[in-house]
Amino acid sequence: MEQTVEQKLKALWLLQAIHTKIDKIRQVRGELPMEVADLEDEIAGLETRIEKIRTDLDDLEDSIVKRKNMIKDAQAAIKKYESQLNEVKNNREYDAISKEIEIQGLEIQVCEKRIKEAEFEIRNKTENYDTTVGNLEYSKGELEGKKKELETITSETQKEEDGLLAKAAEAEANIEERLVKVYYRLRNSFKNGLAVVSIDRDSCSGCHNKIPAQMQSEIRQRKKIIICEHCGRVLVDEGIVLEIEQEYGF
Secondary structure, eight states: OOOOHHHHHHHHHHHHHHHHHHHHHHHHHTTHHHHHHHHHHHHHHHHHHHHHHHHHHHHHHHHHHHHHHHHHHHHHHHHHHHHHHTTOOSHHHHHHHHHHHHHHHHHHHHHHHHHHHHHHHHHHHHHHHHHHHHHHHHHHHHHHHHHHHHHHHHHHHHHHHHHHHHHHHHHHHTSOHHHHHHHHHHHHHSTTOOSEEEEETTEETTTOOBOOHHHHHHHHHTSSOEEOTTTOOEEEOHHHHHHHHHHHOO
């Protein structure tokens, strides 16, 4: 059976009234869900950074061990070359062996320099690691607290919200698809989620602009769906608001 315009307006207002109650429940949770998500992202980032620092520290330790082994090899080579100096037969051999000893000495100096640089970097990275671990522990504590707070609020309101969502689905089923699409398009266009609004003191309660007397009269006749010429919201008269409130408690 085809709905009258009045029935359509009542159905739209009922859906809006239910959604407004749901919005108010969710507002109680405030920014907590977003704060929880942000903290989870922050923790994941800190854990990644810690893992990277650990890998860098391992690489630096390995490089120090490698350089120390290179120093040992160079020192052994120098001893070998120094023993060979006693057996040289001419200046040419002496110069060649002396050059090798010099090269090995330079290699030791380079390795010692690289070891000092690595040790300096290890100290910096260790300090960074300790700071990051501290930040991680703090963020985990913050997350645990926010989650408990959110769980408490959610547990207190979830049952009511679930009931309202069921009622919203039921109310939506009584509205033709075309109007449902218009409703959600408007609802998503405004921060406060108000797609259907009433007349309040001769004005649109959505944008607070004055509604001409002739338009108010037409709205109260409930013969056609009228939208606010300023904000585009669907307008209903005060009588519909009272009727829905008396019938459904919204």
